[in-house]
Amino acid sequence: MIEPQEPHRPSAHPVQHPVQQRKGSGASARKRILIVSSTLHTGGAERIVACLARHLDRERFDVTVCYLKESGVVGEEIERRGTPLVPVPGLVPGAVDRFTWWKLRRLIRAGAFELIHTHDVHGLMDGVACKLLVRGVKHVHTFHWGNYPERETRYRKIERLVWRVPDRLIAVGHRQADAIRQLYSIPPARLKVIWNGVDTLSPQIAPEVLAITSKTSDPVLASISTMIEQKGLHDLLQAAHLLKNDGASFQLLVIGDGHLRPKLEELAKELGIQDRVHFLGWITQASERALPACDIFVQSSLWEAMSVVVLEAMARGKPIVATRVGDNEHMIEDGVSGRLVSKSDPRALADALGELLRDSAQRERLGAAAKARHGALFTTRHMIEAHEALYESLLA
Incomplete structure (x- = not known):
């Protein structure tokens, strides 16, 4: 993207x-x-x-x-x-x-x-x-x-x-x-x-991503979006807070920028998750330079038409947790090629992410199915x- x-x-x-x-x-x-x-x-x-x-x-x-x-x-x-x-x-x-x-x-x-x-x-x-x-x-x-x-x-x-x-x-x-x-x-x-x-190019991981992923054994979650109201990033941070309270091990890469960034960074501090959440700003060609390094892709949008970045995650064979908006339900078969949750529901988002964080076999299965579905349709x-x-x- x-x-x-x-x-x-x-x-x-x-x-x-x-x-x-x-x-x-x-x-x-x-x-x-x-x-x-x-x-x-x-x-x-x-x-x-x-x-x-x-x-x-x-x-x-x-x-x-x-x-x-x-x-x-x-x-x-x-x-x-x-x-x-x-x-x-x-x-x-x-x-x-x-x-x-x-x-x-x-x-x-x-x-x-x-x-x-x-x-x-x-x-x-x-x-x-x-x-x-x-x-x-x-x-x-x-x-x-x-x-x-x-x-x-x-x-x-x-x-x-x-x-x-x-x-x-x-x-x-x-x-x-x-x-x-x-x-x-x-x-x-x-x-x-x-x-x-979309199609994919050979991955070339950005240095700022490697600086985080190379120093942790925790599963890595990634979100890629403009920091605007549409993307529901407040809900994602609330879900990260719930995950941390549930005892889950993870690191979350928030890739992108926008007018909400200062408020989101402040919210991460208020929720006590600044040790888990990394605001990386814009990464040019993030689908090649950031997405390949994550274990789970997450999208918390309040609305979409047909999300290009979700398609890019599917093409990369990444397990996806996304909100049930736009054509996400046509792209992702819930429980088969990814997980879909209701929008504006941090608890549901945290539960779906937590399940995948605990189950590497399910992550592999969903990611493989997502890649196959992308190849067949998208x-x-x-x-x-x-x-x-x-x-x-x-x-x-």
Whole structure:
């Protein structure tokens, strides 16, 4: 999982237009796709953008990624992997720009893009404008927000107003899709579910993780998330407190950062668990540099759509304890390929973790089943093939 970083500031040098970059390359024989995201410096949605950029079939699709506000660590990865990455023309970093839709229209026309794929509300608005202004361009939009029908009023108004314009809408989870359809009265055929997919790279454990795991024989729990209310980290710390009182031996790695970090660190001190809990901040590419070192992965979220980091834990063959939110119950078969507990219930979370801490055989069994389930349903290839089929159907 790519963890959030400080926003990357685009170079002051002009960006060569992707059409100019590939003249004479034979790109015109392929379908030209523009993937659009507001930012590329945080979280699961941006990680999916990077995955699409890397894995879409280059013999059929000529892919460019455009950001409307800021690039960052995910953008750097996209460039490093060889996919053209461009800011919306005329972008001024940090400035409020109400005309990105017009500038995106210019980019689409100049680049002769046939399909645009947007991934957030800003992109949705601009993409809808471009769909109406550029003859023949197709528009796909993916909803990544995981707590429908709870949605900020302004975003809800925008989505309700414009959802009819894109050619196809995508949800990343079934529960999310049901909630969106009900909230906006969207016909089932207009909204397609495509599950997220991930694969793993060779582990390269970060020094700050090794500094802890190399000095303990206790089982290691790990949580990877932004430190915001959604992630339920107060519940996780309360569960750690209960585990310690129950006499369990463990170390908990809390990986990530966010505005709640000072409060969470203070809560750990108040609960007397600072000797068990380690706040490690952001670890870039945590799925390769932190996740492999843990014995149990834990997610305490209050809501999700389809969690990328849970998929990454499954791909690593880690036993998982997660809350029963979003599509977690589609991903994890409770008692077979992981454990699911009610959200906002530290006691249930502690009991499930305690059971796994006491039973290494169960940890091994659940982890192996999680890895097998990931391979059967949630690989990158599954996700990519579904997107490729959708693009082909719209561009036929």
